[in-house]
Amino acid sequence: MPELARVRFAADSIAGRPGYSADAEAGLLALLAENLIQQKISAGDELCNLDGWCSGIWIIQAGTVELTMANEHDHLVLQTVCRGEAFGLVQLLDGQSLPYAVRARTAVTALLLPVTKFPQLRRQPSFMELVVAGLTRRLVRAWDHLAAVLADDLSTKAARILLAEEREGVVPLPQVTLANLLGVSRPGLNVALGSLRDAGFIELRYRRILILDHDGLESAARIPSIVDPATDLR
Structure with missing residues (x-):
């Protein structure tokens, strides 16, 4: 360089x-x-x-x-x-x-x-x-x-950690590292990732994961939209 x-x-x-x-x-x-x-x-x-x-x-x-x-x-x-x-x-x-x-x-x-x-x-x-x-x-x-670790179920945890670890549409980590980040078992994480894959949100590759549907993954992560305080009249 x-x-x-x-x-x-x-x-x-x-x-x-x-x-x-x-x-x-x-x-x-x-x-x-x-x-x-x-x-x-x-x-x-x-x-x-x-x-x-x-x-x-x-x-x-x-x-x-x-x-x-x-x-x-x-x-x-x-x-x-x-x-x-x-x-x-x-x-x-x-x-x-x-x-x-x-x-x-x-x-x-x-x-x-x-x-x-x-x-x-x-x-x-x-x-x-x-x-x-x-x-x-x-x-x-x-x-x-922190939001990923504290999520109430494993599917939500998996979606959140993928969003947190994403680099330009790719999560460049093996599943064992993702499991360690969440403090969960690898078999349990595999099941959660499989459900996200079947929904069409991600594609599982060797030692990395591709994010195919960012909006869908955010929905699975249950991330609320940001509301402009000036327009929130509740």
Whole structure:
């Protein structure tokens, strides 16, 4: 990836919004260019240990990583991070160690903005605006995951987690990861996904799921429409 394209990709990923870099200051892009380091991580390797320090802001170029916590029997998957997404931003703001581990589910290529550069980065208003924009979008996604876990039946859970994990019409995750995200058994999830498939909302592929009918899937997820308060006269 050419240098300018790589830096723009990093800025867009941190902000959580494609096209952010088009309006970014030249100084911000130059700052990122000076400090980004490309890394390759093998499947199963940890990028950050549980309750440990993350080595910086990671920007995923290829592959998938999982944010996990251990329970008595297994590891719970809290969230996944795929191409064009980033993690490690919270540590930049508060300096706290992470309450979860981060490991590569597949082979991963990533850009790293090292933690040693954080004191310099925090003094740059344009960079902190980038981080806050990204955290805002990640907060919304976290609520989407919570809504999926708290749903009252498995079919609703499945529909909601597919919407939360969708990337451009594709859920790039195997069913075992989706089951871990919801904290349910894989056979139970298979039944729920089968009902969504039979309804024509999704197509099941190897290690990924295609969303064919977004409106239908939202209906299955029972997501209410947003009403403009100015027109709601009840």
